Amino acid sequence: MKIGLDFFIEEQFKEFKGQRIGLLTNITGVNQQLIPAIDLLYKHPSINLTTLYSPEHGIRGEAKEGEQVSSSTDPYTGLPVYSLYGEKKEPTKEMMDPVDVVVFDLQDIGSRYYTFIYTMAYMMKACEKFNKHFVVLDRPNPISGKIEGNIVETDVRSFVGLLPIPNRHGMTVGELAQLFKCEFGYNCLLTVVPMQGWDREKYFDELNLIWVSPSPNTTNIDMCTLYAGTCLIEGTNLSEGRGTTRPFEIVGAPFINGQLLAKKFNEKKNPGILARPTTFAPFYQKYENEKCEGIHLHIKDRKVLNSVQVGLSLIETVAEIYPNHFYFKRNDQGKYFFDLLAGTKQLRALILKGETEVFLRSCNGILQKFQKLKEPYLLYK
Numbered sequence: 001m002k003i004g005l006d007f008f009i010e011e012q013f014k015e016f017k018g019q020r021i022g023l024l025t026n027i028t029g030v031n032q033q034l035i036p037a038i039d040l041l042y043k044h045p046s047i048n049l050t051t052l053y054s055p056e057h058g059i060r061g062e063a064k065e066g067e068q069v070s071s072s073t074d075p076y077t078g079l080p081v082y083s084l085y086g087e088k089k090e091p092t093k094e095m096m097d098p099v100d101v102v103v104f105d106l107q108d109i110g111s112r113y114y115t116f117i118y119t120m121a122y123m124m125k126a127c128e129k130f131n132k133h134f135v136v137l138d139r140p141n142p143i144s145g146k147i148e149g150n151i152v153e154t155d156v157r158s159f160v161g162l163l164p165i166p167n168r169h170g171m172t173v174g175e176l177a178q179l180f181k182c183e184f185g186y187n188c189l190l191t192v193v194p195m196q197g198w199d200r201e202k203y204f205d206e207l208n209l210i211w212v213s214p215s216p217n218t219t220n221i222d223m224c225t226l227y228a229g230t231c232l233i234e235g236t237n238l239s240e241g242r243g244t245t246r247p248f249e250i251v252g253a254p255f256i257n258g259q260l261l262a263k264k265f266n267e268k269k270n271p272g273i274l275a276r277p278t279t280f281a282p283f284y285q286k287y288e289n290e291k292c293e294g295i296h297l298h299i300k301d302r303k304v305l306n307s308v309q310v311g312l313s314l315i316e317t318v319a320e321i322y323p324n325h326f327y328f329k330r331n332d333q334g335k336y337f338f339d340l341l342a343g344t345k346q347l348r349a350l351i352l353k354g355e356t357e358v359f360l361r362s363c364n365g366i367l368q369k370f371q372k373l374k375e376p377y378l379l380y381k
Contacts, residue, residue: 001195001196001197001198001207001208001209002195002196002197003031003032003137003138003139003140003195003209004105004136004137004138004139004174004192004193004194004195005029005030005031005037005040005105005137005193006031006032007137007193007194007196008103008135008137008193009031009040009041009044012193013041013044013046013047014046015191016047016100016101016133016135017046017047018048019048019100019101019133020048020050020051020098020099020100020101021041021047021048021049021050021051021099021100021101021102021103022049022050022051022052022053022096022098022099022101022102022103023037023038023041023049023051023052023053023102023103023105024052024053024054024055024084024102024103024104024105024106024119024120024123025037025038025052025053025054025059025103025104025105025106026054026055026057026058026059026060026061026106026214027059027060027061027212027213027214028105028106028107028139028212028213028214029105029106029107029137030210030212032208032209032210034210034212037103037105037137038052038059038074038076038077041103042077042079049077049079050079050098050099051079051080051082051095051098051099052074052077052079052080052081052082053081053082053083053084053091053095053102053123054069054081054082054083054084054085055084055085055106055115055116055119056069056085056115056116056119056215057069057085057214057215057216058083058085059074059081061213061214061215061216063085064216065215065216065217065242068083068085068086068087069083069085069086070083070086071083071086080098082095084119084122084123085115085119089118089119089122089159090122090125090126091122091123091126092126093130095126096126096127096130096132097130099132100132100133101132101133101134101135102123102127102132102133102134102135103135103137104120104123104134104135104136104137104173104177105137105139106119106120106139106173106214107139107142107212107214108139108141108142108172108173108176108214109142109143109214109218109224109227110141110142110143110144110168110169110170110224110228111143111167111168111169111224111227111228111231112149112152112160112161112163112165112166112167112168112169112228112343113160113161113167113227113231113341114214114227115159115160116173116214117173117176118159118162118163120136120173120176120177120180121162121163121180121184121186124177124180124181124186124188124190125186125188127188127189128186128187128188128189131189132188132189133188133189133191134177134188134189134190134191135190135191135192135193136173136174136177136190136191136192136193137174137193138172138173138174138175138192138193138194138195138379139172139173139195140172140195140198140202140204140207140209141169141170141171141172141200142203142204142211142221142224143168143203143204143221143224143225143228144170144200144201144202144203145170145171145200145201145378146168146170147166147168147169147170147367147370147371148166148167148168148228148229148306148307148308148309148363148367149166149167149168149228149308149343149363149367150166150167150342150343150344150359150362150363150366151164151165151166151343151366151370152164152165152343152344153343153344153345155345156339156340156342156343156344156345158340160340160341161340161341161343163180163184164184165179165370166363166366166367166370167228167229167307167308167343168228168307168308169370169374170200170374171374171377171378172195172198172379172380174192174193174194174379175192175374175377175378175379176377177190177192178190178192178377178379179373179374179377182376182377183373192379194379194380195380198380199380200378200380203221203225203302204221204224205221217242217247217248219245219246219247222249222299222302223246223247223248223249225299225302225305225307226248226249226297226299226307226310226311227248227307228307228308228311229306229307229308229309229310229311229312229314230248230249230251230297230307230310230311230314231248231311231341232308232311232312232315232338232341232342233248233251233311233314233315234337234338234341235328235329235336235337235338235339235340235341235342236315236318236326236327236328236329236338237253237286237325237326237327237328237329238251238252238253238256238286238294238315238318238326239251239252239253239280239282239285239286239287239292239294240286241280241282242282242284242285242286243282243283243284243285243286243288244280244282244283246296249296249297249298250278250280250294250295250296250297251294251295251297251314252278252279252280252292252293252294252295253286253287253292253293253294253318253325254287254290254291254292254293255322255325256292256293256294256318256321256322257293258277258278258279258293258294258295259277260321261275261277261293261294261295261317261318261321262275262276262277262295264317264320264321265295265313265314265317268313268317270305270306270309270310270313271301271304271305271306272299272300272301272302272303272304272305272306273297273298273299273300273305273310274297274298274300275295275296275297275298275314276295276296276298277293277294277295277296278293278294278295278296279291279292279293279294280292280294295314297310297314306360308360308363309356309360312347312351312356312359312360313356315351315356316351316354316356319351319352319354320354328348336348346359347359
């Protein structure tokens with residue numbers, strides 16, 4: 001198969017010959033020989049690369065989650081690097097002045113919490129505002145075209161849920177860009193350079209491509225598959241496994257008995273998943289250097305797995321076993337981060353009442369509507 005970057009370098013760049021190009025990318029922007037898009041564009045004799053833009057984690061993937069990234073100069077090319085995860089998330093006029101065209105080449109992981117797609121949305125907004133051409137070099141959705149979850153409600157929009165899409169959206173970045181433009185008002189001049197040979201039923205590890213982790217805790221395809229559900233754990237006092245070798249696959253806390261949690265979770269018989277008791281001590285984040293017990297989630301059959309169901313079932317199980325220890329975290333203003341991840345303020349109460357099945361049933365009609373909404377923008381039928 002070929003990715004959008006291949007086609008851009010081979011042929012499609014000619015449409016923009018003589019124009020000033022900006023590149024929004026990071027360490028995942030590589031071709032199938034792992035040569036970075038930065039190098040391919042900068043060294044190309046007919047491409048005038050003038051500017052770089054970086055998302056969360058920085059252009060070289062050096063920053064931790066949530067860590068602000070400063071604008072800088074790239075030491076390898078000497079080009080300016082404007083951070084879109086620092087003081088500003090939406091590009092300013094100063095950032096856009098050096099370019100005529102912005103090329104987007106980032107590997108998404110298929111869940112709505114992952115901020116790269118909202119960096120793309122803000123760049124689309126800036127391209128519309130400052131009359132620039134926006135070009136998306138398409139890449140696979142690494143966890144297939146499956147969709148799960150609910151739609152983000154208006155009063156809990158944030159940078160981990162900026163637009164009304166489900167937890168697991170099942171679209172590529174190129175398809176999302178078309179959806180954002182035509183349905184959500186990000187009405188820039190848009191070109192999507194599609195892939196060739198991508199089957200939307202396949203997962204990334206079934207493709208003839210090399211996986212490059214987009215961020216420090218994005219370890220493998222099992223992690224990406226579970227993340228649409230287990231990312232919700234970030235809004236609780238449970239460790240989601242950051243600071244271990246298996247973030248979002250390992251979950252626990254100092255107050256948990258791993259043997260008991262594994263037994264109770266497995267009794268719920270969530271399709272496609274098994275839990276194994278484990279012990280860990282995170283080297284950073286929640287419970288840094290404290291002994292925690294919990295479970296390691298092992299995917300048996302990802303074709304039947306519903307990751308959102310897994311995440312909610314796990315949180316509900318902990319709340320049932322440890323009602324005096326488990327809680328949802330609040331910020332300094334008393335607001336729940338869980339609500340921003342969940343895309344609703346209703347889910348917390350349902351979890352504490354043991355009624356997550358009610359929520360999951362309510363998602364069925366929502367997902368059917370989203371499937372119809374996104375259908376016109378799918379490039380790989």
